[in-house]
Amino acid sequence: MDLIKPIRSLIDMDTGVIENCDNIIERRLSDMRGMYADRETLRRLILQEDQVVYRVYEVKIPEEEGQLAYSTTILYPGKVGREYFMTKGHFHLRETAEIYFCLSGQGYLLTQNNQGEVHLVQMNSGVLGYIPPGWGHRTLNTGPEEFVFLAAYPADAGHNYRVIEEKGFAGIMVEEKGHPQLKSNPGYKKS
Amino acid sequence: MDLIKPIRSLIDMDTGVIENCDNIIERRLSDMRGMYADRETLRRLILQEDQVVYRVYEVKIPEEEGQLAYSTTILYPGKVGREYFMTKGHFHLRETAEIYFCLSGQGYLLTQNNQGEVHLVQMNSGVLGYIPPGWGHRTLNTGPEEFVFLAAYPADAGHNYRVIEEKGFAGIMVEEKGHPQLKSNPGYKKS
Secondary structure: OOOOOOEEEEEOOOOOOEOOOOEEEEEEHHHHOOOOOOHHHHHHHHHHOOOEEEEEEEOOOOOOOOOEEEEEEEEOOOEEOOEEOEOOOEEEOOOOOEEEEEEEOEEEEEEEOOOOOEEEEEEEOOEEEEEOOOOEEEEEEOOOOOEEEEEEEEOOOOEEOHHHHHHOOOEEEEEEOOEEEEEEOOOOOOO | OOOOOOEEEEEOOOOOOEOOOOEEEEEEHHHHOOOOOOHHHHHHHHHHOOOEEEEEEEOOOOOOOOOEEEEEEEEOOOEEOOEEOEOOOEEEOOOOOEEEEEEEOEEEEEEEOOOOOEEEEEEEOOEEEEEOOOOEEEEEEOOOOOEEEEEEEEOOOOEEOHHHHHHOOOEEEEEEOOEEEEEEOOOOOOO
């Protein structure tokens, strides 16, 4: 393995922007088709404006054993019907953990294992959510501001988005009387 | 591998204290014997007060492949002669990376590979220092306040402190005219 040199990444603690990042991923509402119960509202919102739901700032690290990848995510406030703006969510291809460290805003880290067991971590500035190997994960912005977090994971973890695209998550987060509530997902397909 | 559940760790972004940590490591000047060029001053300081140089707040994660360990370090301001307060420093037993994310204060991440090549990363709030596999690492507080950072690394990385205890680091950081300067370590034993 060739030695790469240490890297200095400058992260804005409020906005989450990595000044010298290598790549920015942008996910719009049109990338979230099939992920919200209220399909009609999602369709209408995509036609109206197709808002950016989140951006990911990435630093390029070799996808090799022993390396750690890291990125920041800026998840914007918003809802599709009663469901909050969220990330697509994924499992890792290899059984590897991930760390989410909230820098600003507020939201939830929604995790789920292969048995469909759901575990929720409430996030705000200074909260580190530890996702052990084997738990799929997605984040949701339940506040009025941008929800910003730093993520770190083994660079060779691999990402499986397909499981969640096809089966959904067992739990969804909806607004009820002004507060976020965890509900069973009526569209969840158990394996 | 048994599935552990997700963990929520609450980190004070100013002080670095992890509210619900499992373990606190405390390193005093007397734990740093042999690591400073000015041995006479170190001996005198240990007799006077034997100050705490740094504290590490740890969360207990299984030391298994795929898991990530994390901790915060609070490195206090101070000097031994012209050299700044610093951590002992270590290499990993396995070739694994580590991430240091500065939450408050200021200092340096001093890294070194097995060929004795030195690489310095200036740290302040919002700077993430990436330590690739194969680089030994130590931090130094060059400011007037506590230097606080979050660390994350593969839980099965293993720590080798012996190499640095026996050979020292190729570089040292000393104060010159009020500013930190990187110098060659006169006591460094090349392999």
